[in-house]
Amino acid sequence: MQAISIRYKNKVIPVLNYTHKVSHMEFLSNKLKENEMNFEFRKKLKMISIIEIIGDVAIFKYHDGTKLYLEVS
Template identity: 80%
Template sequence: MQTIAIKFKNKTIPVLNYTQKRSQMELLSNKLVELELNFEFRKKLKMISLIEIIGDVAIFKYNDGTKLYLEVS
């Protein structure tokens, strides 16, 4: 397992990469750039406490325990 932090706007979010592949982190970064102008996504991202990458899916975990799944491939 690899722990990295990404920065989106002014927020730093820890990322747990279970796949151990650097390409998955690049795919996640590219997906975040695509969604940067999406107001609803930015609003949701403010409450994210942790991101886990498992396979081709990024799991965004909120402070209250809910999750948002995003395909990064």
């Protein structure tokens, strides 16, 4: 497992990369940049506590236990 933090706007979010592939981190960064102007996505991202990358999916985990899945490949 590879633990990294990413910075999105003013928030630092820890990322657990279970695949150990740098390309998945790059894909995640690209997806975040694509959704940068999406107000709903930014609003949801403020409440994220951790991101896990498993396979080709990034799992955004909220403080209340709910999850948001995003395909990163």
